[in-house]
Each structure stands twice: as structure tokens, then as C-alpha cells.
Amino acid sequence: MFSNFINTISQLKNNIAYLLGIRAPWEVSDVTFAHEEREAWIHVSYEDGHQLPCPECGSPSSGYDHRPRQWRHLDLCGYRTMVVMLLPRVACSEHGVRTVSVPWAEPMSRFTAEFEALVIDWLQEASISAVSRLMKVSWNAIDGIMQRTVQRGLARR
Ligand SMILES: [Zn+2]
Missing domain, CATH: 1.10.10 (Arc Repressor Mutant, subunit A)
Structure with missing residues (x-):
């Protein structure tokens, strides 16, 4: 009867993705904790091979490179929580290299x-x-x- 309360790491990742509004091609790849510092990190990645929209005109553009970025999120269980990822930049044929928009x-x-x-x-x-x-x-x-x-x-x- 307690099996309903057992939560695997993959369920945790899926639930956090749902709460953050993260959909394919974005995905939560890991959730890590530093208990002494009371910090949590939600690691987000995106499936390679997907074209991403230029933030200016929305036209599908190929990937250019990635830059590390982090966003402070609401605390999880009193832990200071960050969303972290290597954020892709795209090369738009019209607007050049631009950082993509994220849904969160x-x-x-x-x-x-x-x-x-x-x-x-x-x-x-x-x-x-x-x-x-x-x-x-x-x-x-x-x-x-x-x-x-x-x-x-x-x-x-
Ligand atoms: Zn563009």
C-alpha cells in the first residue's frame, strides 16, 4: 500500500519538468542537492539535433554553440534552488547568432x-x-x- 509514495528519480525529474513547464525538446536531465549548503540544482538539457527558433523571427535555426546559464527558482523544501543548463545559441540566417528563449x-x-x-x-x-x-x-x-x-x-x- 505504500508503493504509491515511492518516487523514483525519473518521476522526480518528470514532476519538476511539469512544474517548470518544460516540454520537449527541453528536458530535466538531473536534480542534484548539496545538503550542507541547503542548495538544489535542476539540470536542464535539450535534445541535440533539434532546430530551435530564432528569438527574433521564430524561424527554425541550427545550433551555434552553448553558454552556461543559471536561473534562481523557488526554493524546494527550503533549499535555495537553481535551474542550470548549457543554453544553446542559434545561427539565424537573418539575425545572426542569438541566444534562444527558454519557456521558464x-x-x-x-x-x-x-x-x-x-x-x-x-x-x-x-x-x-x-x-x-x-x-x-x-x-x-x-x-x-x-x-x-x-x-x-x-x-x-
Ligand atoms: Zn531570426
């Missing part, structure tokens, strides 16, 4: 969309300094999230 974060952001949404929620209730302290992120980073959200809101109007 805004371009240029070092935080996942879920993390930014929680910061914005907290900013309705507390000052930038208080949110910075609570989320363990610098004042400037919180301010940056706020500025980008305001700009996105203006762009949508």
Missing part, C-alpha cells in the same frame, strides 16, 4: 518566471528591502524584477 524565464532574466511572480506578489505587501531580505536576493535584483515587470505591462498596453 524572460529573456535576460536570471530568475525563473515563477520566482519573479512571487517577488511581485510580495512587493504588494512589503518594501523592496523587506522582499530582498525574505527572498535572499539583492536589493538591485528585486528592483530589476520590478522594473522589467512594469516595462512588460506597459509594452502590453
